[in-house]
Amino acid sequence: MPAYRPEEIEKKWQAHWKAHSTFRTENHSDKPKYYVLDMFPYPSGAGLHVGHPLGYIASDIVTRYKRLRGFNVLHPMGFDSFGLPAEQYAIQTGQHPALTTEKNIETYVQQLSSLGFSYDWSREVRTSDASYYKWTQWIFLKLFNSWYNLDTDRAEPLTELTARFAASGSEGIRAAGDDGDRLSFSAGQWALFSEKQKLAAVLPYRLAYQQDTYVNWCPGLGTVLSNDEVKDGLSERGGFPVERRLMPQWNLRITAYADRLLQGLDQLDWPDAVKEMQRNWIGKSIGAEVTFPVQGSENAQIKVYTTRVDTIYGATFLVLAPEHELVDELTTPGQRAAVDEYIAATKRRSERDRMTDVKAVSGVFTGAYALNPVNGAPVPIWLADYVLAGYGTGAVMAVPSGDQRDYLFAKHFNLPIPAISDAQQGLDQQADPTKEGHYINSGIINGLTYKEATQKLIAFLEEKGLGKGKVNFRQRDAIFGRQRYWGEPIPIYYKDGTAYGIAESDLPLVLPEIDEYKPTETGEPPLGRASDWLYKGKYPYELSTMPGWAGSSWYYLRYMDPTNEARFVSEEAEQYWGSVDLYMGGAEHATGHLLYARFWYLFLKDLGLVSSGEPFQKLINQGMILGRSNFVYRVNMRWVQTGPTTAGHEAFEPLPFSPPVILISKSKKDAIDAAQGMAFEHTGELAKSAYQQIGAVTKRYSDQFNANHPEADLAALDFESFTPLHADVNLVDNDILDVEAFKNWREEYADAEFILEDNGTYICGTEVEKMSKSKYNVVNPNILIDKYGADALRLYEMFLGPLEQYKPWNTNGISGVGGFLKKFWRLFHPEDGPLALTDEPATPAELKVLHRAIQKVQEDIEKFSFNTSVSLFMITVNELTALKCHKRAILEPLVLLVSPYAPHLAEELWQELGHEAGSISHAAYPEFREEFLVEDTVVYPLAINGKVREQMQFAAAATAAEIEAAVLASDFLAKHGEGKAAKKVIVVPGRMVNVVV
């Protein structure tokens, strides 16, 4: 003693921090505030693996660093504790999701604490606590009771809308959403409406509204899913098929905020990739809506949406989505049968087929014609499922010369493809969507360019009342209901079939107890099982619950004031903390959580409930740590029959008994693969020996079998192929398998035969994959903490590479940072003895080492480049060890630098240095003094005609002119300049001297 013992030090300080609430943060301080937020986890049953803490470690480093820099830092943690896995588990086991969740959270808290994170646990929130979701429900009611006024461009309380209805009816009101669902009425009519009629009239204005919506219905999970929960037609969780279905659903009118969500991105310090994803997701497009009258009809007209109104003279046909409302009316008797069949076929095709089968062209002619509004030309009206009912108007004008899909469609159905620009070429192969050239065959825009033509046409169409410029968004309103149990109950009840929000004073609406967590026999959501699920004892409550993203859309606000019972967050706390300064989390939330949370924030801001412009100022996406899977290779066998066969050659038979398990080491397996791949000459000897070894094993088994079954006319087992099998990475060290441990791991391998390397080891194959239990590549951080300590794990995860990158885990490297911590300890405890530091003044060389570290670490943390800091620590300690520096003047500041990374070790040393226990967390960052870094001399590369020949030293303070003079005067040219005189000397200040001869 005292050698470095992380296990003792770390337990001691974690207990100290907990007992003294060291990281408790107050809502008042003279210091500037800084808010560091981690994306809170869903507490899954599997616990944390080494990949999970990556972002938490980084944010904890920033937190501790900012504290040293004099900030009052808010750094909380909580749990997104509503969710599907706990519910699926409940369905299978009958265990209440609350119990499972509670247990999982305990594990998480324990694991997080063992990593030494400096969370203020007194602020912990859980989305499934009624005291929390009370306010989630409260925000929902605010949405329910608001509408979006396009004139003021913000959300307003419904009371302002109804006041206007009472004053002047629905006239002149511009609200976000689809006006097609809304009634027109006068103030007088409004006054005569019954309560039910009034509510029905208001419903289509609400920001939380109920509507029959095409949804992603997942029968496997028994619920609807949002678009970002569906991947390739399968549910993201569980991988069940998903189908389109029309159902009444609660929606949130996020589309009202589409433009503001888009604009706001410009000011955010977020990764470009995430901003770009949100932009694409919102999908703003600027175009025009154009009306095509239907030929032979007085009233019928078709509205199409286009971003290329300039190509309208090339619009030779229209295409409608099969769901378009005019289809029935337009279809001629002659085409009726074909159209009906096509619509039926479309319905049968699941969303999945439509997506995997995008290249196939299909469609049907309705028999009707529309009139091109610019030249009156009749254009046939077709149906095709490549046109989506949900986007634009559900109808497009097809311009085969300018759009590839229209082009393929026209080719397929032999429709004309007229050129409309003198720049269009090769229309016999493909469409030309470029905007170059001048228009031809285009009436009033002939000879014009793209810009001129677009302006002229929009003006022309607007004048005739046949079109207008229009902006469209790809983004749809967000579906807000889930037919599940384990979520926030939607605080709505029904009276006479009309939806009412429950009174705020009746919140929270607590999730009821039910006997089983499945849908009811009549197909209602699980809440249908609850008895007395009635408001005021008589009005039935809504049966769906909120989606997973509800609670996570505002949790960062609750941390500011987590126990407030009167308000979701107090005004003072909200104004003090403002928005999140640094948000750390995975990129997978780019178009889900991060968009919804911004939406809710903008909404709350419209109501004057929050004060900043955006919720998350800076976002960092930590990369994923991937697992490194290990494989063993199983040799597959077949029987070779003896004796004559009908075909005259050997016949292979199915195995008559379960074969022996033979596992072959990697290089031998590779040799056989190579030999089979005709590369035999390179691997010949190894392959031969591998074949022989397999042969020896199989002969033993086949002899044995043949002896026991003399009647069987079978000769021998024969090698067929290899199957790679995952081997648990915990049984493998440096790709060498612990054979005995592996035999004990699984019963079926207990009697396995191993074909080893020539040195007697078994070498496994490897592959980088996502960490997952089923791949046996999960590395548990607890094991590493036990062996190396939390500080080593923290350092190593940072050392692994740039934070934002995806990188494979490799346990081997952790010994390197382990070594660093020991060396660091020995600077303070030479020979692992007691603390022994001198008070001697530091030398310039030592000061230089220290101050370079101060400067670099500071720079690195400010730009989130933690891996280079860890490297620098190692260099620094190596240098100080070489200098035999055991001086307090150098080492004390160094402890502070290291403390955000290795907090336990730093606390221990800090206390040994005579400071109060636990005080390093709030000490001051050492001051950087540039003068210690200044060099006496500077080395310049010296070149002749641009080619570097030599390094020359100059005084660091020398001016360019002095250097030039020195070079001219030196004997350098005599030696290297081939005796020539210098024509010119170029001095690049501080860097380079070039002599031109």
Add this chain to the structure above:
RNA sequence: GCCGGAGUGGUGGAAUGGUAUACACGAGGGACUUAAAAUCCCUUGCCUUCACGGGCUUACGGGUUCGAGUCCCGUCUCCGGUACCA
């Protein structure tokens, strides 16, 4: 297809336009040990040479510059996102 990002030793990676390959892992050699573990020391981009040395090298091809891993243009490859969005 479109959008975003990245290509540097056996591996993870470092490098304000200025000595490319820091730091670490792995590997090889050595010391201490009865032995192992632990620890410490040396070597380690590639080619060539007994050696001294020489040549080459940041995916590939060009360009700008006295000087390019870094900036510009083109090509290829990989990763992530997204996709009948009119």
